[in-house]
Amino acid sequence: MEIPLKIIILFTSVIRVINTSVVINRFDDDDCELDAELVEEIASYENVTKRIMEEIRSNFGEVMYNEYTRFIDTFGARPSGTEVLERSIDHMINLTKHHGLNDVTTEELQVPHWVRVHESASMLQPHVKNIAILGFGSSVSTPPEGITAEAIVINSFDELDKTDKKTIEGKIVVFDAHYVTYGDTVVYRSQGASKAAKKGAIATLVRSITPFSIYSPHTGGQYYEKNVPKIPTAAITLEDADLMRRLQNAGDKIVLHIKMLSTSDTKTSRNTLVDLKGSVHPEKLVIVSGHIDSWDVGQGAMDDGGGMMISWFTPVILNILKLKPKRTVRAILWTAEEPGLIGAQAYLKKHMNDLDNINFIMESDEGTFKPLGLDVAGSKKARCIVKEVLKQFAPINKLTNSGYPGSDIVIFVHQGIPGASLLNENERYFWYHHSEGDTMNVQTMKDVVDCAAFWAAFSYVIADLSVDIPRQ
Amino acid sequence: MEIPLKIIILFTSVIRVINTSVVINRFDDDDCELDAELVEEIASYENVTKRIMEEIRSNFGEVMYNEYTRFIDTFGARPSGTEVLERSIDHMINLTKHHGLNDVTTEELQVPHWVRVHESASMLQPHVKNIAILGFGSSVSTPPEGITAEAIVINSFDELDKTDKKTIEGKIVVFDAHYVTYGDTVVYRSQGASKAAKKGAIATLVRSITPFSIYSPHTGGQYYEKNVPKIPTAAITLEDADLMRRLQNAGDKIVLHIKMLSTSDTKTSRNTLVDLKGSVHPEKLVIVSGHIDSWDVGQGAMDDGGGMMISWFTPVILNILKLKPKRTVRAILWTAEEPGLIGAQAYLKKHMNDLDNINFIMESDEGTFKPLGLDVAGSKKARCIVKEVLKQFAPINKLTNSGYPGSDIVIFVHQGIPGASLLNENERYFWYHHSEGDTMNVQTMKDVVDCAAFWAAFSYVIADLSVDIPRQ
Incomplete structure (x- = not known):
């Protein structure tokens, strides 16, 4: 998952949802008062949700997991703008039809195509040592001969602000901000280069945004400010950040050599829409979604292969089970989420006049580990309906309302559309996130199947209820 | 720590000690019967051991940790045969004198000098993917153009034995044995190349010997059998081993390209001996030890910087505290442990006629995490004395007797010399072992200082007791 700059700026106070152990609720929903009739109607779905979950857990889940x-x-890693991403999209289109659902369409858009060609770094002083780096998406290259310069380790933007420009000029700034939450710490990755460049830095290296490392650098998006020199920027490991901090504290002069080469252009990609058309209100949509692109390291299995797959599976399995809800269940496989929600933004723009028809929008992009419940955004009544529906999924009935439910869907939520993202036991999510460690090894069949079962059954109820999820 | 082939062959049934959670005891020492006088004498040390531990925990431990x-x-990584290892040895000699102990000598020996020059690997079929590798020490190089060949994933030596030679010939064998214990699983690293070569394999890649990975390959020693073709051999990550296993199971043909270049010669290095001479029996030795060399990845902080440092610190702090036991306390900083206990073997050979004077030999080479007690080798009476001494260190009073206490000291133990290695909370030891993850980040000051306090105080008692530790 990714958080684009404008979202970070809008929501720095609430983007703590990503690690479910630190979700901060904005509202207390202990006093829900729904109509007795609606409560009764929701309860009447218990047989069908049980059946959906049982069918997935006992029969179809394994097939889905094997397809996943x-x-x-x-396909492995599927970076925005690459051929492999497009082939993986073709594969999912074919897979949809193979599993009996033919209502699959795509919507083209232009996406960034940033390619990591070569990267290397080493410490030259006080002693020679290789430094593992991983450039951030959209980083510029160094000159062909690389950059050799003294490094200065900086703890925070506050410390950067307080440091004389003369002390920074001509140096490589090493941001050594320790992980607090993703939202708190990712700003050094996403904004660090321009902030340091304004002080005269010639490159930045950023402590990876993770609480734990086995010498693994983590990439991610970053955003240059307008009218500020663009300087190369890359992740380093926790281990090397700590080493450089200790060397600086001991009075050692640190000299680094960095070489980075990347290319950047624009390509065509596609959002993929898989519809199970509604039986009564086919124009009304309950959207379930995940992104099909990934960073260029690891396999993109966790971010967001799992979320994409359980969302894709939702209309497919409901169709197989011949369960046709009143509203259309649309799975969207977003493209180009990682460079900044590019696919979601294109969809929003294209469908701006149809937004009223989106009844509810869901996303899974924070792991498909053991499912716990939902982080819900919407009016109090919307949250209360979700809460009532979740009761029949206990123990998968946790409900939070962080105000930042997911990544791609946030731009819809901020148009007033109610939505929810999957809460799951993702305490180790950032150990692997945007690194070579994001592989199938971090997933288990049981967890992913449980997520898929919950995802499909919950969506079915929302799509079939007699009432729309209210915006007010 | 390292386990040389001959030790593995001798002790495959008992080398489970390394992860303390799976220590298998060979004897039950619940029925110790020591002389009342000796029990009383041991108890009388309680004041001095408390004082030693208190002084280290409150005063000198922090200095030691900062020196560490x-x-x-x-110095970072200190591979056998390198200049940086020799400079690090010089540093420790100077540090000993700086802290007031001048009785420091070195003994020269010839050590292997294997240098990793270049390594790379990629999967060419069924799709192109970079494969992280880390060659095993003493591996031969590939031809300059590399090796391109089909891979076959093999689960065990048993499966290798049962597979037709024709099926293996000309292929790269990928050993995918899952971690059980280090002792059980390391054989694929140490013996896999020759076993596969006998079947006609042209290279081997081995699933790293660790229960957990964030895409981190782990190196280590390996041993070619005589009269068997020497083929290149390297570690791969758990993630890539699992990937290749899944691809093979799905019927895909896997083609790999491997390029490895290394050099190999012999250099002079030194074991370092730091003595606090005994007040009554200076010729009698209580040895505390760890190895100063490391593999060429990471910093060698855990393996075995910590063990080397707490052992070095033992005579140094006793001297500072003006505690001169009856016997000599000798710290030995073994050189060239990683290529196969080369330093320890040279010491054993050189001192073969003085072995009777080694009263007790200790080693810390399995981590300096929270100390738990000792794994003891020796006669029942020896174990019972250690057990009695440990009582005053509770809760650091766990006693096991696996028969394989440590690595370097095992060759002394098998000469009949009683000895012990440090038990500590090292459940994550193999997450970092022989990888880029072996850095200062895995250590904490509290744990290392606690290890040092226990190590020094325990050694003092053993070195000062009125009775020798009995061999029978």
């Missing part, structure tokens, strides 16, 4: 594994192992 | 950190950050 095969997808990940066949 | 500075040592690791200054």
Whole structure:
């Protein structure tokens, strides 16, 4: 998952949802008062939700998981703008039809195509040592001969602000902000280069945004400010950040050499829409979604292969089970989420006049580990309906309302559309996130199947209720 | 720590000690019967052991930890045969004198000098993917153009034995044995190349010997059998081993390209001996030890910077505290442990006629995490004395007797010399072992200081007791 700059700026106070152990609720929904009739109607779905979950857990889940594994192992990393991403989209289109659902369409858009060609770094002083780096998406290259310069380790933007420009000028700034939450710490990755460049830095290296490392650098998006020199920027490991901090504290002069080469252009990609048309209100949509693109390291199995797959599976399995809800269930496989929600933004723009028809929008992009419940955005009544529906999924009935439910769907939520993202036991999510460690090894069949079962059954109820999820 | 082939062959059934959670005891020492006088004498040390531990925990431990950190950050990895290892040895000699102990000598020996020059690997079929590799020490190079060949994933030596030679010939064997214990699983690293070569394999890649990975390959020693073709051999990550296993199971043909270049010669290195001479029996030795060399990845902070440092610190702090036991306390900083206990073997050979004077030999080479007690080798009476001494260190009073206490000291133990290695909370030891993850980040000051306090105080008692530790 990714958080674009404008979202970060809008929501720095509430983007703590990503690690479910630190979700901050904005509202207390202990006092829900729904009509007795609606409560009764919701309760009446218990048989069908039980059936959906049982069918997935006992029969179809394994097929789905095997398709998921095969997808990940066949395509691996699927960066925005690449051919492999487009082939993986073709694969999912074919897979949809193969599993009996033909209502699959795509919507083209232009996406960034940033390619990591070569990267290397080493410490030259006080002693020679290789430094593992991983450039951030959209980083500029160094000159061909690389950059050799003294490094200065900086703890925070506050410390940067307080440091004389003369002390920074001509140096490589090493941001050594320790992980607090993703939202708190990711700003050094996403904004660090321009902030340091304004002080005269010639490159930045950023402590990876993770609480734990086995010498693994983590990439991610970053955003240059307008009218500020663009300087190369890359992740380093926790281990090397700590080493440089200790060396600086001991009075050692640190000299680094960095070489980075990347290319950047624009390509065509596609959002993929898989519809199970509604039986009564086909124009009304309950959207379930995940993104099909990934960073260029690891396999993109967790971010967001799992979320994409359980969302894709939702209309497919409901169709197989011949369960046709009143509203259309649309799975969207977003493209180009990682460079900044590019696919979601294109969809929003294209469908701006139809937004009223989106009844509810869901996303899974924070892991498909053991499912716990939902982080819900919307009016109090919307949250209360979700809460009532979740009761029949206990123990998968946790409900939070962080105000930042997911990544791609946030731009819809901020148009007033109610939505929810999957809460799951993702305490180790950032150990692997945007790194070579994001592989099938972090997933288990049981967890992913449980997520898929919950995802499909919950969506079915929302799509079939007699009432729309109210915006007010 | 390292386990040389001959030790593995001798002790495959008992080398489970390394992860303390799976220590298998060979004897039950619940029925110790020591002389009342000796029990009383041991109890009388309680004041002095408390004082030693208190002085280290409150005063000198922090100095030691800072020296340790500075040592690791200054020299980093210290592979056998390198100049940096020799400079790090010089540093420890100077540090000994700086802290007031002048009785420091070195003994020269010839050590292997294997240098990793270049390594790379990629999967060419069924799709192109970079494969992280880390060659095993003493591996031969590939031809300059590399090796391109089909891979076959093999689960065990048993499966290898049962597979037709024709099926293996000309292929790269990928050993995918899952971690059980280090002792059980390391054989694929140490013996896999020759076993596969006998079947006609042209290279081997081995699933890293670790229960957990964030895409981190782990190196280590390996041993070619005589009269068997020497083929290149390297570690791969758990993630890529699992990927190749899944691809093979799905019927895909896997083609790999491997390029490895290394050099190999012999250099002079030194074991370092730091003596606090005994007040009554200076010729009798209580040895405390760890190895100063490391693999060429990471910082060698855990393996075995910590063990080397707490052992070095033992005579140094006793001297500072003006505690001169009856016997000599000798710290030995073994050189060239990683290529196969080369330093320890040279010491054993050189001192073969003085072995009777080694009263007890200790080693810390399995981590300096929270100390738990000792794994003891020796006669029942020896174990019972250690057990009695440990009582005053509770809760650091766990006693096991696996038969394989440590690595370097095992060759002394098998000469009949009683000895012990440090038990500690090292459940994550193999997450970092022989990888880029072996850095100061895995250590904490509290744990290392606690290890040092226990190590020094325990050694003092053993070195000062009125009775020798009995061999029978």
